[in-house]
Amino acid sequence: MVVGELVQEKELVVVGGGPAGYTAAIRAAQLGKEVVIIEKEKIGGVCLNKGCIPSKTLVHAAKQSGRLQKMKELGFLFDDPSFALSTYHQYKNNTIDNLRKGVMALCKAHKIEIITGKAYFLDHERIGVENGHQYETIKFSQAIIAAGAYIKEDETNRVLSSYQLFNPENLPGKLLLIGWNYLVLEAAFAYSGLGCDVTVLATRDDSGFLDAEIEKELIRLLKKRKIDLHLDVKNIRWHISNNLIDCTFNNANGERREVTGTHIYSQEEIRGNTDGLGVSRLGVELDDQGFIVVDEQCRTNRGGIFAIGDVTGPPLLAVKGIRQGKTAAEIACGKTGEVDMTWMPTVIHTDPPIAFSGFTESEAKEAGFTIKTGVFPLTANGYASLTQNKEGMAKVVFDDQSDRLLGVHFIGEGAVDLISSAVLGLEMGARDEDFLFPFYPHPSTSESLLEAVEQMKGLAIHQPPKKVKQKA
Structure with a gap:
């Protein structure tokens, strides 16, 4: 430490300003902690600036191309369109900038200080931040590491x-x-x-x-x-x-x-972004890929030090990091809680998208369940027909002994939104009757979930009955 250097003191320091990091910071501030975020690049992390948002923006652009022919069939008349990549990049960058400004405004509203620079743990209660020729030291009571993961980029551009x-x-x-x-x-x-x-x-x-x-x-x-x-x-x-x-x-x-x-x-090799962070100085346990080992409360083996998000290893998904961020902040503030990823949904933004949670049919069988399944194709769904989104299906997997839901799988337009209902059912231990009893809006794609459960019981309205083979 430089002689005469001033040292800031904060209750909680969050290393990394991605979805996991800023979520943890905001939740801790909501619970009364004095918080500082240290981010070496731009707030929002890889997810907002280089990963999730750019990838989903490109997928969204491509989907609109596929909609053009359907719009012609609806009666819209226009010349053959073309795709200008430069205009797309402007749209993408504006979207990212607006989202980043929104995150920064939220942090400001919660009185969270954001420091730009590279962080390095000096010991279990001090962290240094370097930004060019500037250097400062922060003394903390607790720390949450949300430093993300690292991949090596090829210089050939091929x-x-x-x-x-x-x-x-x-x-x-x-x-x-x-x-x-x-x-x-x-x-x-x-x-x-x-x-x-x-x-x-x-x-x-x-x-x-x-x-x-x-x-x-x-x-x-x-x-x-x-x-x-x-x-x-x-x-x-x-x-x-x-x-x-x-x-x-x-x-x-x-x-x-x-x-x-x-x-x-x-698929490239991905490592925890812990090199140069000084976690070895603290004695924090790492695995062979440099990911930080944590328990279900996001605690490391070092008291007062938590880790969340991609730096804790696969699955490298923002949905996991966000949940970990809330849990770590709440534990740091003396609350109770844990991260249980049993029913964590997976979403794939293909065209049409895929979303699922829980057991696949084969996984359920391997786990020892006697199962029953139901499948409903979107070709039989009225709303999918009128919107020209008939590709895909809904599939449900139930335990035949208890009638309890084990897994839900969608492929088709609306899958990303529909999976939330499935996750809620899985978390609550729902049975088939819990899906058969409620009202479903009509016409809507959500009816495919109802009819998948009904098909499992031989009661789907918009499907013909199963053919029964006759014995000679």
Whole structure:
């Protein structure tokens, strides 16, 4: 410490201003804590500035392209439109700026100080902040680490990171996507919708990532969108030659194949953003990928030090970080609570989107449940028909012994909003009668949830009865 240096004193310091960090800061301020956020770049973190918001904005833009033909069928007349990437970037940047200003206004309203700079723990009660030639020290009683995760970006601009994938300088001529996760799927639909040539080499390493019937419908939609899809590929190799990506792989039959692209994305290694943070000085426990180990109350093994969000490891989702942020702040303020991710929803912004929570059919069977399922296609839903969004389905998984809901899976327009009802039912231990009894607005896509439960019981109104095989 420089002689004569002034030291600030704060009750709670939050390292990182992403969704997890600023949520924790606001909740702690609501409960009476004096809080400071230290953010090395821009408030809102990776999610707002480089990840969630940019990716969903690109997906939204691509979806509007698909709506144009439907608008013509409704009677709207216009010339053939074109997509201006520069105008799109202006829209995206304005959206991000407005959201960032909103977060900063909320912090100001809660009297949360925001300090820009790189944080480094000096000991268990002091943290240093460096910003260029400026340096200051903050003494704290408690700290919440929300430093996020780190990926290495390729300098060739041909091998894309997830950040570059959804913040394109130019639209790729032919995009190769390797993997079978939400980033690959969202990018495939987005770039295909914008007119790009897309190839997906689906490794499908994560068994049970999607329910089998949802995945089957997804594969049908990928092929319908003219996306070049190769399932269950192995031994992928690529190299750059004359600004092109030459990629070889073994297909599901073991045959060696080759594809060529202008850009490529493959799931990158992600590490906890703890290097240079000084957590080892505190004795905070890390795993092999640099993620901080926490319990269900977001406590580290060091008293008074919490960790939340991506820095605590997979799943790297804002929904998890936001819940952790609230829990850590409440525990720090003497409240009770814990993070239980049993029924945490997963949302994939494909076109149409996918949303699910709870057990897949195969997971429920593996867990020892005797199950019953119901499926209702959106082709039989009136509102989906009039809005021309008939692709997809709703599927429910129930325990046959107790009639308790185990899982809900949607693919189709409105899935992102519908999953909230499913999560509420899962959290409350709802039974089939709890979904059959309430009123559902008509016409609405939400009726598909009701009719999926009714179909399970052989009572769906807008589906023909199941055919029963006659014995000879």
